[in-house]
Amino acid sequence: MRFSKMFIPTLREVPADADAVSHRLMLRAGYVRQLAAGLYIFLPLGWRALDRINAILKEEMESISAQEISMPVLHPAEVWQQTGRWNTIGDEMFRLKDRTGRDMCLGMTHEEIITWLASREIRSYRDLPQIWYQIQTKLRDEARPKSGVLRTREFIMKDSYSFDADEESLDRSYQLHAGAYHKIFQRCGLKFHQVESDPGMMGGAVSHEFMAPSPAGEDEVALCDKCGYSANVELAQSVPLKIKSEDWEFEEVHTPEKRTVQEVSNFLKLSPAYFIKSILVITDKTPVLALVRGDQELHEKKLTKIIGSHRPAQKTEVKEILSVEAGFIGPMNQKIRIIADSCLREGVYISGANKQHYHAKGIKPEKDFKAEWHDIHLAKEGDACHKCGAKLRIEKCIEIGNIFKLGTKYSVPLKAFFLDENGQEKPIIMGSYGIGPARIAAAAIEQNNDKDGIVWPKSIAPFDVEILPLNMNDSKTVGVAEKLYNDLRGKDFEVLLDDRDERAGVKFKDADLIGIPTQIILGEKNLKEGFVEIKDRKTKETVKVKVEEVVERVKK
C-alpha cells in the first residue's frame, strides 16, 4: 500500500476525551474514529489490524474443527422468550418492533439463535459433537461505554458454540477451546492469564476468562505466583492474614460518637483487623446480618449466592430491627440469621455492643455468637492463597475472551434434543466461547507502546514493513524505494510505502506512531554507498544493510 493513497489521518495532539492509552493511540495514529458513545468507525489501518486478528482466530478455530457460519444480528423475540432471557435481561438489550408490530431485538449474543438451529438440525448422537462459530456484530446498550474500543455498544465478536452428547464430550470441547484460546492470544503477542470466573447471566456451572493485564482493564484478578491459582475477584477465594490473638476478657468500652471501624480503631488505637464489621442487609423475606473482619470488605456477589438478592438496610430499619443505632451493632444475642466470614472463626474481637456509644471488646466467636460461616470477603492484595498459603497478587486486566460450560440451559427450553445410542431422547450439552478482536487489538496496544506510539506485535500489525524514502525528490531514493516495495511484496510481506512528499521528521514521527514493526529508512547519503537502514520499532535498533540484502534481512 502507498501511504499517499491510504487514508491515515494521524493527529499531532491528543484528543481531549481519550483517557486510556490504547484509545489515545488508536485515535492519534488514525486507526479509529468515534461516531457516538460506544460506537466506533474502524479506519483502514484499524480494520487491517482486526483482519489479521480475525485471520488468526479463524486458523485456530479451524484447527479444532470449528465451522464458520453467520447468523443474523436481528432476532425475533420468541426465541429469547423461550429461554426467559427476554425478561431477565433488562435495558442492555436493544429492542424494537418490525412493521407488523412483532417484537424483535438486536443480538447481544447468539446462544438462542444457534440453539434454535441445533434444535431443528441435530437429531442423532451421530450428528455430535459439533462446534459452530461466527465472527460477527453484537449489540448491547451498555450503561457506560468507556475506554475507547474496550467497552462499546456495538462490537465484533468471535463466538463459538459446542454441542455434545454428554459431559465428558463437553469437557473435550471445552478443553479444545481453552487450548485454541491460549494459542490465539500467544500468537497475538499478548500477556494473559486464564482465570476462574463467574458465569453470570450466561448460566452454567463452569467458566473461565482470559485476562490481559493492563491498567485500562475493568476487571481485577487474584493471582498466586506459587501454585498458579487465578480467579476473577468476583469469586476469588482468599485467606486474610492471621492476626495475633489478644487475650481480652469481655468488657464494654465507652466509644462516644465513634461509629465506623476506622473511627473506633483510631480511638482505641487497635488495628481494624481486631474488629468485626456488622452489616445489616434486607432480603425479600428477612433481614440478615453479615459479618466481615474490620480490615476486609464485604463481597456482595458472594453474599448473594448464599442469601439471594438483598439490599443494605436503611438507618431506620437498623433501629427497628436491631433496636440500636447503626454504628453500634454487634453479633451478640441476635435473633436474626447471621452469615460470617470464615476468617472470623478464630480470634477475639471488638464489635458494636448493641448499645448506644458502646463497643464490646473480647468477643469470642461460637461462644458469644453463632453464625453460618462462609467466604464472603473481597480478596485483596496480600491475602493468602486459600490453596497454598502464598501471598496473592491483584492485577487489573482486560477481559479478552471467555469460555462457558452451559450444559442444558438453552437446549432444554429450546427443545434441542437428540436420540442417543439407545434411542433415548436427551438434551444436547452445550458450551459457549467468545473472543473480542477489538479488545485484543486494544490490549496489544496497552501492553506494547512507548512515548512515540504503538509497537505492534508482528503477528497483528496492519503491515509488516514500512519503507521511508526520506527525500522523494531524489530519483535514486525513489527508485530504490519502488524496487524494495515490489521485491518485499513479492515475498509476501505486507508493505506500506511512505511515498508522501513530506519532510523526514514527519515520516519518522508518523511511522513510530502507527507502529509498523520494521522500518526501512532510505537516506540519500547511505544510498550513495549502497546502504539502507533497517530499524526495529520495538528496540529502536538500526542496522545498515546493503540494498541487495534487504529482502533476506527483513524477518516476518
Added chain:
RNA sequence: CGGGGCGUAGCGCAGCCUGGUAGCGCGCCUGCUUUGGGAGCAGGAUGCCGGAGGUUCGAAUCCUCUCGCCCCGACCA
C-alpha cells in the same frame, strides 16, 4: 441510574466572572525557500460559540430547559 467535568474552526485551547457581535497554536489552501526526527517566510480559507427559550437596545458571555461527550460509581454473555 447517582456523582463530577466539559461542549467556541478539522484538532488542542483562550475569551465567559465584569454583556458591546470571536481569537491563539497546530492542521488545511497558494507561492518561494528548505529537506535525517512533526521546517521558515509571505499570503489565504474556515465558526448555527451543542440546541431551544428567556432577560437585555445588544448574549459565546446572564437565567431556564434540553441534547451530547468524558470521568468515578452502580451495572455489565
